[in-house]
Amino acid sequence: MVKFNEVMEAGRAKMLSPVVLAFVGDAAYSLYVREGLVFGSEHKTGELQKRASALVSAKGQAKLFSEIESRLTETEREIFLRGRNAKKPTKSKAATVAEYNVSTGFEAVIGYLYLTGDYRRIDELLSAVNDED
Secondary structure (H helix, E strand, C coil): CCCCCCCCCHHHHHHCCHHHHHHHHHHHHHHHHHHHHHHHCCCCHHHHHHHHHHHHCHHHHHHHHHHHHHHCCHHHHHHHHHHHHCCCCCCCCCCCHHHHHHHHHHHHHHHHHHHCCCHHHHHHHHHHHHHHC
């Protein structure tokens, strides 16, 4: 049985399908955004959901990625490219193909960092953007 927040060895995580990394990254990023909204505001759930949806959407993730891309390590860039170029089982209804591909790459990076337990790096990448706002 896997325990919550169990850490995966980096080599094993790199071997996972980039779509699987994106699957985990989507959830980890969503939680990051939701926690940030709850800790940073007094909004009701309807407003929290609206704000979270805008940030977690493919469009929102593609925009965010453009702001952090220059900060990626070589490994993170490699994982991003694998995710961006991966064949996806679904299509986005509200984003362009390019935005959806970038968001999948972004999610793959977050998923990799989350699975390997590098929460500090996730925060480093994502909070740098928050600090600039």
